Amino acid sequence: MSFLNPLAFWWALLILPLAAFYFLKVRPEKHNTALLFLWDKVFRERQSSVLFKRLRNWLSLLLLLLAFCAIIFALAQPYFTGQEWQRNFILIIDNSASMGTVEGKSSRLQQAREKAADIVRNLLPSQRAVIVSIAADVSIKVGVSSNHRELLEGIDDVKQSSETFNLSALTFLKERKVFFKNSRALLLTDGCFAGVKNLKNLEIVKIGKPGNNAGISDFDIIRLKDKTESAGIFLRCISTYKNKIKIDAVLCHEKRENIIKLIPLELVPGENKAQTFYVENAPAGKWILYLDQKDALEIDNTAYGIVRDVPPIQVGVSSNDRIYNLAVSSFSQNNGIMTLADKSPEVTILSGEAKSETSKLIILNPRGKSIFWKSIGKETVPGLVKTKIKEHPALRFANIDMLEIDGISDITPPENSLIIAESIDKKVLIYKTIVKDKSAYVLNFDPLKADFFLNVNFPVLLCSMVMDLVGREEALPSVYRTGVKVDEHILKRVGFYKFGDKELAAALLSSRETLIDNSKVKATVKPIESGIPLSWYLFAFALVLFILEEILYNYRKVG
Amino acid sequence: MASLTDSQFIRKLEMLSLLTRKTLGGSLKADRKSTKKGSGTTFADYSEYNFGDDYRSIDWNIYARLENLVIKLFELEEDLHVYIFIDLSPSMTPKLEYAHKLAAALSYIALNNLDRLTIYGLSDKLHTVLRPAHGRGHIFPMLEALQNSKCYGHDTRFEKCIKSFQARGQRRGMCVLISDFFAKSGFEKALDLLQWSRHDVFCLQVSDPDDEKCEWRGDIDFKCVETGRLKRVTVGPAEAMRFAEAVHEWQQYLQQNCAKRGVGLAQASVKVPFEEVIQNILRKGGLVA
Numbered sequence: 001m002s003f004l005n006p007l008a009f010w011w012a013l014l015i016l017p018l019a020a021f022y023f024l025k026v027r028p029e030k031h032n033t034a035l036l037f038l039w040d041k042v043f044r045e046r047q048s049s050v051l052f053k054r055l056r057n058w059l060s061l062l063l064l065l066l067a068f069c070a071i072i073f074a075l076a077q078p079y080f081t082g083q084e085w086q087r088n089f090i091l092i093i094d095n096s097a098s099m100g101t102v103e104g105k106s107s108r109l110q111q112a113r114e115k116a117a118d119i120v121r122n123l124l125p126s127q128r129a130v131i132v133s134i135a136a137d138v139s140i141k142v143g144v145s146s147n148h149r150e151l152l153e154g155i156d157d158v159k160q161s162s163e164t165f166n167l168s169a170l171t172f173l174k175e176r177k178v179f180f181k182n183s184r185a186l187l188l189t190d191g192c193f194a195g196v197k198n199l200k201n202l203e204i205v206k207i208g209k210p211g212n213n214a215g216i217s218d219f220d221i222i223r224l225k226d227k228t229e230s231a232g233i234f235l236r237c238i239s240t241y242k243n244k245i246k247i248d249a250v251l252c253h254e255k256r257e258n259i260i261k262l263i264p265l266e267l268v269p270g271e272n273k274a275q276t277f278y279v280e281n282a283p284a285g286k287w288i289l290y291l292d293q294k295d296a297l298e299i300d301n302t303a304y305g306i307v308r309d310v311p312p313i314q315v316g317v318s319s320n321d322r323i324y325n326l327a328v329s330s331f332s333q334n335n336g337i338m339t340l341a342d343k344s345p346e347v348t349i350l351s352g353e354a355k356s357e358t359s360k361l362i363i364l365n366p367r368g369k370s371i372f373w374k375s376i377g378k379e380t381v382p383g384l385v386k387t388k389i390k391e392h393p394a395l396r397f398a399n400i401d402m403l404e405i406d407g408i409s410d411i412t413p414p415e416n417s418l419i420i421a422e423s424i425d426k427k428v429l430i431y432k433t434i435v436k437d438k439s440a441y442v443l444n445f446d447p448l449k450a451d452f453f454l455n456v457n458f459p460v461l462l463c464s465m466v467m468d469l470v471g472r473e474e475a476l477p478s479v480y481r482t483g484v485k486v487d488e489h490i491l492k493r494v495g496f497y498k499f500g501d502k503e504l505a506a507a508l509l510s511s512r513e514t515l516i517d518n519s520k521v522k523a524t525v526k527p528i529e530s531g532i533p534l535s536w537y538l539f540a541f542a543l544v545l546f547i548l549e550e551i552l553y554n555y556r557k558v559g
Numbered sequence: 560m561a562s563l564t565d566s567q568f569i570r571k572l573e574m575l576s577l578l579t580r581k582t583l584g585g586s587l588k589a590d591r592k593s594t595k596k597g598s599g600t601t602f603a604d605y606s607e608y609n610f611g612d613d614y615r616s617i618d619w620n621i622y623a624r625l626e627n628l629v630i631k632l633f634e635l636e637e638d639l640h641v642y643i644f645i646d647l648s649p650s651m652t653p654k655l656e657y658a659h660k661l662a663a664a665l666s667y668i669a670l671n672n673l674d675r676l677t678i679y680g681l682s683d684k685l686h687t688v689l690r691p692a693h694g695r696g697h698i699f700p701m702l703e704a705l706q707n708s709k710c711y712g713h714d715t716r717f718e719k720c721i722k723s724f725q726a727r728g729q730r731r732g733m734c735v736l737i738s739d740f741f742a743k744s745g746f747e748k749a750l751d752l753l754q755w756s757r758h759d760v761f762c763l764q765v766s767d768p769d770d771e772k773c774e775w776r777g778d779i780d781f782k783c784v785e786t787g788r789l790k791r792v793t794v795g796p797a798e799a800m801r802f803a804e805a806v807h808e809w810q811q812y813l814q815q816n817c818a819k820r821g822v823g824l825a826q827a828s829v830k831v832p833f834e835e836v837i838q839n840i841l842r843k844g845g846l847v848a
Contacts, residue, residue: 028778028791034650035770036783036790037743038805043792053793555777555793 001078008075015065022061026553060552067545074538079124088144089129090173091116092202093158094189096135096165097482098513101190101211101297108208112188113155115205119186120151122533131155134187136163136483136490138172162299162493163483164510165193170202186528191521193512199524206523208516214239214247214267214291215300215514218274219507221287221478223307223336231282231307235289236274238514239267240296251279252288265291271511284309286496286505287478300514304495304505305478313338313470316345318356323447324349324364327459338466347466354440360469361440362462364447365407371435372442377410382450383423392420393468394432394441398461405429407446441465479505563663563702572667575837604632640677640732641669642724642758645688646765647680647708648715649784650741653829654765658737659705660833661763665735666701670694677729678704681738682712685723714785715742717749725756733759740764740813750820761823763840764813768830771806773799 003009033039093116099109106114120129123146131142131154142154173185185201190208218236239245249263250256261279290302312331315338317324325340328349332339338347348358354370366376385400400421408427413419417433429444447453484491484506489499491506498504508514562568608617608628616630645662647655662678669676670692678689678701689697689704715738734753740746740762753760773794781790792798810826817824827836 026778028780029775030780030782031775032784033781034739034741034784035802035806036781036786036788038741038802038809039781039790039792041805042798042801043790053791555795 003076003078005075005077008072008077011072011075012069015068018068019061019065022064023057026057026060056552060549063545063549063552067542067549070538070542070545074535074542077124077535078538079534088127088183089119089123090132090183090185091119091129091155092132092134092170092173092185092187092189093155094135094165094187094193094207095133095158095161096193096513097162097299097508097510098165098190098192098297098516099207100160100299101208101213101516103208103211103296107160108190109158109160112205112207113158115188115207116155117152119528120148120155123148123151130183131158132173133158133161134165134169135161136166136169138169161482162506162508164481164508164513165189166483167193167195167199184526184528186525190516191518192516196521203525204521204523205525206518206521208518210240210517210519211296212241213296213300213514213516214241214245214293215295215297216289216291216303216507217271217300217509217511217514219289219303219305219479219509221289221305221307223282223284223309224278229281229283231279231287233277233279233289234274235263235277235303237265237267237272237291238511239269239272240515240517241267241269244268248292250290250292251277252290253283254286256288256290282307286503297514297516299494300508300510302494303479303507303509305507306476306496306503306505307478308476310336312336313347313466313472314341314345315339315466316341316348316356316358318348318350319352319364321351321448323453323458324351324462327453327462330459331463337463347469349462349466351446359438361438362443362465362469363440364443364445366409366411366442366444371438372414372433372440374412374414375410376412380408380410380427382406383408383425383427383429385421385429386424387421389418389420392418394420394430394461394465396464398457398464400455400457400461403452403455403457404450405445405447405452406449408444411442411444413442439469441469476502476504479507479509481509482506563659563706564699568660568663569698569702571834572664575664575668575834575841602631602633605629606632639669639672639674640691640730641665641674642729642732642734643669643676643678644681644720644724644734644736644738645678645705645708646682646715646736646738647686647688647710648682648712648742649710650715651739651765652710652784654739654767655710657827657829657833658765659708661765661827661836662737663702663705664833664837666705667698670698670701675732676701678708679720679724680708680711681715681717681720681736682710683714683716683719684712685720686711712785713787714744716744717742717746718744718752721749721752725752729756731757733761735761735763737763737765739766739770741770741809746813747816750816750822754820754822760820762813762817762825763836764810764824764826766810766826766828768828771803773802 093112095109099107099112101108123129125146128144128146129151130140130144131151133139133141141157142151145151184203186205187199187202188205188207191204191206196204215238216235217238218234220234222232224230224232233251235249244266246264246266249265250259251261251263252258253260263277284307287305287307288302293301295301315328317328317340328338328340331337345358347360347362348356349362350356351364353368354361354363354366354372363372366373382404385403385405387395387401408423408429411428413428413431414433414435417431419428419431421430423429430441432439432441445452447458452458480486480491482491482494486504487499491497491504494507496503496505605618606629608630612630618629618631621627621629643662643666645658651658666676666678673694675691675693676689677691680686680688688708689701692701750760776794778791778793781792814824825836825840827833
């Protein structure tokens with residue numbers, strides 16, 4: 001055992017004056033009496049009692065000195081040397097959605113905060129700690145500090161988030177060199193995330209215990225084109241109840257009071273089968289689906305979605321080959337991104353010569369003269385595609401790398417053209433160009449050759465190009481998961497968002513967060529000094545002794 | 560301390576003396592007939608003349624008729640001996656003034672009635688406060704003697720003092736004991752001795768209500784005012800109650816003991832004016848049991 005503040009032992013010099021003062025204080029009052037023989041009668045006591053009375057003052061003094069010594073020891077701040085817990089700590093508090101699980105009167109996050117606060121309170125002045133919260137992202141609440149108050153405030157600052165746990169976020173800590181020398185990294189978590197067993201260099205402080213929860217793990221709501229004003233709902237639930245339960249899913253439009261449909265569900269323990277439902281006469285706008293029940297985790301009981309009425313892009317096809325019509329039609333039937341236009345198309349797909357009044361063109365197998373290329377030569381040998389800009393919107397969903405194509409010509413694109421793909425022998429294959437307020441994608445190959453048109457990437461490529469030309473991004477999903485970044489905005493909470501003209505919905509939709517049963521998660525934390533510091537125990541002991549002494553003193557003085 | 564010789568106090572004594580006459584209805588001297596035959600005025604009996612008898616008492620008329628010398632016997636009228644024992648042990652210090660007043664009142668009445676009065680102080684030994692005195696002329700000396708009497712000694716030893724009193728061969732009379740009767744060695748044997756000597760005994764207990772309860776609490780060093788003995792005790796409510804009970808028991812024992820012996824007992828609290836105490840005693844028929 002060692003002491004952090006050995007100077008406190010100088011207080012021991014006060015013991016002698018304290019003892020002297022004590023004896024002055026407890027000196028009995030003197031009174032004369034003529035009836036001492038009657039007092040003798042009153043106090044016919046047993047010998048043991050007399051002995052106790054004789055020793056009582058000394059016992060009382062002993063208690064007082066013991067209490068005084070306990071206080072001196074407490075002030076000297078004793079600690080045990082050579083223990084593991086003397087190292088510095090990185091306290092990573094999981095504040096993901098599942099930490100909002102309520103157990104009794106407190107949530108798992110509150111338990112984690114209390115545990116972290118216990119550890120901090122027990123830190124020696126020479127020990128330092130870092131307070132970090134983690135969910136979808138990592139947030140350093142307090143940098144390296146030995147200031148207990150600052151650390152405790154940092155712990156209080158860890159708020160419940162609606163995001164899922166993102167294990168890869170821990171790499172951020174490594175990048176920031178938060179794992180400083182001689183430190184222990186403790187992850188205070190309920191372990192409701194994937195990869196909990198593979199954590200290295202992290203000690204898991206397990207928080208929480210299994211509870212009963214039923215939640216929505218997958219949800220989607222989309223406009224169905226084949227039925228007028230109807231919507232389809234995709235729903236998958238998870239239950240941690242031990243038995244089968246029956247609950248109602250309530251579907252509302254715009255607000256919870258506006259109930260559209262009541263869906264009775266029978267949930268089995270674990271992950272349930274996905275279910276689909278149809279809602280007729282479903283107007284566009286905000287939709288809410290919630291499970292009508294109370295359980296340990298509330299956030300996963302509700303899912304939010306938006307049904308959008310987006311008109312399809314009018315695409316004209318100027319070619320006798322039906323492959324282009326089929327490509328456009330395939331997107332017309334499924335989600336209505338684009339449709340074949342009879343007149344005034346927004347985009348025209350053409351093959352061969354580029355003769356069209358449309359300002360947005362997709363030209364395949366280019367031939368003849370055009371403003372969209374400087375020159376064009378004869379066909380060359382087939383080649384393999386090599387994309388130059390993989391992140392380009394035109395290639396967002398199409399993977400055409402190393403596909404064999406034919407019908408390639410020696411083409412010279414206009415200046416300022418953006419070459420997206422080339423052949424292995426450096427022939428320009430796909431480029432985008434803007435000439436005289438006209439924009440066009442030029443695909444320098446014949447899709448009919450080498451059976452490229454049979455490849456699934458062909459219609460996808462065309463669709464991406466159409467969307468890019470009209471400036472329409474990919475079709476917005478009806479619902480996002482929390483923690484996702486959309487247009488520089490992170491969807492941190494569940495519910496609806498509005499960024500400019502764009503309306504979004506976010507819900508938890510995480511099977512790992514909903515599966516709050518963490519019985520298989522094992523705590524890997526090594527012994528740590530937590531709870532009430534030794535000094536506090538000494539103070540409490542001194543207090544008890546003072547109370548005992550006061551009782552004795554009171555008995556002597558008051559009787 | 561108020562003087563026993565000041566005019567106001569003496570006026571009170573005079574009033575009590577008048578009350579005595581009114582209450583008893585005549586001179587105390589006439590009430591105290593002696594069984595001895597002597598030279599009084601009331602005829603008692605005849606007796607044959609023997610050599611040495613006072614020939615002045617020969618009834619010459621009888622001799623003329625019967626030719627026998629007989630002498631007339633008369634009832635002897637004696638003065639009453641009143642012995643007042645005042646407790647002068649240190650335990651009486653707070654009650655001494657009150658005891659002085661009671662003793663002064665009784666002594667005044669006795670002297671006023673031409674009784675022979677002696678005042679003794681009681682403590683660990685007998686002390687004469689006033690030598691035998693008779694007549695009204697001794698009232699002031701009596702008061703002065705009482706005034707000058709102080710507490711002495713280191714214990715209350717009733718028996719020893721009474722034995723000492725008996726050793727002085729005092730004539731029988733009325734003994735009045737003024738004390739708090741709080742004596743570890745007891746008072747019973749003293750009363751026995753006085754009764755064996757055929758004295759009329761009357762006890763006047765002077766009590767102080769403050770003595771009878773204990774207001775102190777906690778650790779206390781009690782010091783006996785007489786012996787100087789120390790005792791450290793812890794007094795709580797229970798102990799204080801037991802002490803009050805002990806005082807009560809002691810007083811009950813005194814009452815029962817006096818009643819059993821036929822000894823008169825009056826209790827006088829220092830909170831009650833002394834003249835009230837004397838008046839009560841007199842109304843109840845004087846110092847008789």
